Amino acid sequence: MFKAVLNQKPSSPALPTDPNCVSPPRRRKRFEMPLVPHIGSKKFAQSQNQLNGKISNADRRGDFFARRQRIAQQRKSLPIASVEKRLVEEVRNNDTLIIVGETGSGKTTQLPQFLFNWGILS
Ligand SMILES: Nc1ncnc2c1ncn2[C@@H]1O[C@H](COP(=O)(O)OP(=O)(O)OP(=O)(O)O)[C@@H](O)[C@H]1O
Numbered sequence: 001m002f003k004a005v006l007n008q009k010p011s012s013p014a015l016p017t018d019p020n021c022v023s024p025p026r027r028r029k030r031f032e033m034p035l036v037p038h039i040g041s042k043k044f045a046q047s048q049n050q051l052n053g054k055i056s057n058a059d060r061r062g063d064f065f066a067r068r069q070r071i072a073q074q075r076k077s078l079p080i081a082s083v084e085k086r087l088v089e090e091v092r093n094n095d096t097l098i099i100v101g102e103t104g105s106g107k108t109t110q111l112p113q114f115l116f117n118w119g120i121l122s
Pocket residue numbers: 039078101102103104105106107108109110
């Protein structure tokens with residue numbers, strides 16, 4: 001029975017060979033993040049140390065709000081934060097988007113959160 005199913009011809013032609021099938025053009029784009037003082041640079045390390053130092057005592061006491069504030073500040077300091085809105089628009093407007101940015105700029109950890117917050121992912 002399995003063999004019989006495999007030998008059956010499809011009743012309609014496959015989409016790619018159908019001359020009447022015109023697929024819409026795919027929109028592709030390359031998005032390059034701006035270079036900003038970043039991981040590996042002294043300035044970035046200093047800014048992260050400042051952020052860590054500022055609230056670390058409250059953090060140690062398990063202060064939820066201080067911890068949340070520190071995370072928010074660290075997220076804001078990442079290069080990807082400055083292009084959040086533009087990036088979300090590009091994701092909306094393109095079928096394929098290649099995002100180029102320095103290592104540690106926030107592509108992996110921040111982009112999914114942006115897409116969730118802007119209602120693109122649920
Ligand atoms: N588990 C973690 N704890 C603390 N900080 C983290 C953690 N994971 C990532 N980070 C920090 O978050 C920032 C963004 O990292 P992320 O992995 O999103 O960058 P990326 O652009 O995807 O990097 P890559 O190109 O190397 O994958 C970096 O500064 C990184 O050090």
